[in-house]
Amino acid sequence: MKVKALLAVLFIGIILFWTVEDMPAFGDPEAPATQYLGILYIESALPDIGIENIVTAILASYRGFDTLGEVVVIFTAGISVTLLLRRGGRL
């Protein structure tokens, strides 16, 4: 069982290593990840919103819906643990 798991993991590892040479180098300023949205957020955060921290500005204003879903996820996890582990008694 463990030998079969090791072989499967090594097979996946060889496939992943094969694609490393196509990825952009570490710290490349021309990488496609920073081209469209990264530069747009850096330039337009201070005129639009007026606070200094770009990460908080994106998290709470540009992507506010994702943060609302986030808080609902953590609330659901809290309620689930309470319902599973409360033995006897009321909520």
Add this chain to the structure above:
Amino acid sequence: MRENVVIRTVSRLAVPFIQVFALYVIVHGALGAGGGFQGGVVFASSFILMIVAFGLNSVRKRLSNKWIVVYSVLGITIYAGIGLLCLFMGGNYLEYGVIEAILGIPHLHGYLLDAVEIGIGITVMAVMTSILCDMADKGGESS
């Protein structure tokens, strides 16, 4: 853990400073590194220190189950409530610029962001404390 004088004294000294630092991290989300999630977890870690040093009942006395549930609902109500306020004033849901344009107070966009971060911090603190209190229970707990 209960009999050790050094641990009890150091914990009693350290808990207020940890809580003040957690409030600092929540409120300074707009000026530097920080925010709602980070500050909420630091605040919950002060309660975890009290559980480890003084036993479970010291936190149960101060934060009963009813208040934990009230706090966790209060935080998410603040977040969704500010979104609904933007909807009533004529914009889209969670569009803070509409309130700033109508009321005319400068920098209101930044202040609304701070209020939303405080709401997130309250919910995260309550849920982290509740998870640890439920798991630290030994066999059988009623209300």
Add this chain to the structure above:
Amino acid sequence: MIEAFYELFLSRYNYWMAIILMLIGLYALIAKQNLVKKLIGLNIFQTAIFLFYISFAEVQGGTAPIYLPEGVDALYVNPLPHVLILTAIVVGVSVTAVGLSLIVRIYEEYGVIDEDDLMQVVRGR
């Protein structure tokens, strides 16, 4: 020859690190019998994915994405992957919490945590 070695190994070492951590986490998730060890493998796998994603955000010579005071010209790193990973970390914490409480209830109900013994006890009932 030295050029090829530099291109493949030294300038892309972040991908190598992330892939090796991913393989360690995947092996622990599949091959271990204890349920708690499987959860730890899941956590290692998640951490590898976070490191892989955040290493996309680096710009050479850049500083943290907080605006410096007026007049100072600076190069900032890309802030978008940081935001997405903040959400993913919180989801990871929630999954770990619910998984651990499920393991506590399984232990109270059946008395074993090992995977093979658990299958025997469940089929024997």
